[in-house]
Amino acid sequence: MKRMQLILAMVFALLCVCFSGSFAFADSENASATNANEASCETDAIVGTVKIDGRPLHAGEFDFGVKYANGRDDLLSAKNEADGTIDFGKLSFTVTSLDELAQNGIAEKTTIDGVPAWIVYYLVHEKTNGLSDVGVTPHTAPVSLAVTVKDEGNGALSASFQTANELCFDNTYSTGEPVTVFLAGTKDLQVEEGASLVDIEGKFRFAISTKDIAAPMPESTDAGNGQWGRIEFGFITFSLQDLNKALDVDSDSAEKTGWLRSHVFKYKVTERGSVPGVVNDPETKTVRFKVTDDGKGNLTVVCMESPFTASTAFTFTNRCVVVPDNSANDGIGPGAGDKPLNSNGDADPNAGEVVSPSAGNAPSGTSGGVSVSTIAKTGDATLTLAVVLAAVVGLAMAVAGLACGRGRNHKK
Structure with missing residues (x-):
């Protein structure tokens, strides 16, 4: 009897293992199928x-x-x-x-x-x-x-x-001939949470300059942000004469002595333009190109801005920010709730002041226009009424004084 019970228990355990394995296999099959x-x-x-x-x-x-x-x-x-x-x-x-x-x-x-x-x-x-x-x-x-x-x-x-x-x-x-490099950058737009994406294509201008008198300039010294945020100044051509001028050496002697020498040409890139709800990148970007002569007249040029191998020579990053809700100030007057954004993208606490002129968008091929935005606020209707009354009293006093003066002149 005990032997029979043992056999039945073993059979039951075996059946449980088989069924559980079948279910697991079925689940695995279903997952694979999915x-x-x-x-x-x-x-x-x-x-x-x-x-x-x-x-x-x-x-x-x-x-x-x-x-x-x-x-x-x-x-x-x-x-x-x-x-x-x-x-x-x-x-x-x-x-x-x-x-x-x-x-x-x-x-x-x-x-x-x-x-x-x-x-x-x-x-x-x-x-x-x-x-x-x-x-x-x-x-x-x-x-x-x-x-x-x-x-x-x-x-x-x-x-x-x-x-x-x-x-x-x-x-x-490069085999002794001038060597060229294409100068380009990018303009990125970061969108803060809650802000709306703004179309900024072509809305900003960028200028390149240098204090190095020996530095050649690119094909264009003024460019806009185009599709994909591209900013293209075009090719810069570096020659052996440019290098010699930068090093202040005679061209002939430099070529004959076989010097291995180089010079870093430095440029500055600045941004101008404005779009409502967009905070500009305030930083001026530096671009450096190292031009090297191997002593045999073979020139090479390398952009020194990291990580140029995985990006362009410079990047301007602007931010789309949440524009403050001005509905609570609508009773003061048209535009009274408007506040300009400071460099951090926050409402400017000095909104009652006159906003300084800001650079506008220059049309292609021009030196750049300037768009002046002036915003004046009183912030206090009582103060405005007091100012107006003071002006009226002053005007009345001036008229009275003028009348008295004329009377004295008439008696004479």
Whole structure:
């Protein structure tokens, strides 16, 4: 009898294990099926090109990467082919990965054509470390790439992308000829919580200057912020004569002695313009280019602003802020509740003062216009009435005095 009970207990335990395993396996199968059925997509192949002036291009000599616009690590990397082609491959997405990117501030979740969509921003850049050691100067700043992923509503996603240019990278090998570098920057717009996004494209102007009398200037010394926040001054061409002038040496002797020498050319970039609800970056940006002669007339130029290898030469960061609600002051008079924003984006406590003139937007090709905004506040209706009454009394006294004076003159 005991043996029979033991056998039954063993059979029951075995059945429990089998059933629990079956349920676990079923759950695992369901989870796998769910993951397998999650909507996914990938972009078309991301392809760019590179060319070099001064010598033939060699396969695999230049490295490139694709990373998130606010990231550091490359998601895709590639080397150039002999014909200059750069094939980065494809970017892939799932709904889960897109939602995670949106939560981390890397992607923007929105609605396009009535369906859910995500926009993910990337930078495509050339890895420029070590290029100056082999006489190569890169000219192309990192290129913006935006991928739009749409939920088509039928269990499928679709992805497309666009770039600020055609992903074309230009390099120069210097062999005694002047060497050029493309000077560009970016304008970022940070949106504070509760603030509305403001369109600032073309609303600001930027000027470049230098105190270095030997420094050559770019193609344009005044530029606006264009699409993707790009600020482009164009090419700067550095020659051996520029370097010699900066070092205050004779050109012929410098070329013959075989000196290895360099000079850092410094430039300043300033911003002007204003948009309601946007606080400007108050900092003047410094851009430095180090020009080196290897002693044989071979020039190279390197931008010294970090991290130039992963960004442009300078960045202006403006902020969209919450404009204070002035409805509580509507009874004072039109515009009485308006307060200008200070550099911190807060309402200016000295709103009763006259606001200093602020630089306006200059049209392209001009030296820059100035827009003066003057805001006067009384803040106290009683004070205003007292001032008016004082003015009336003063005027009456002046008229009375004038009348007395005329009477005396008439008696004479």
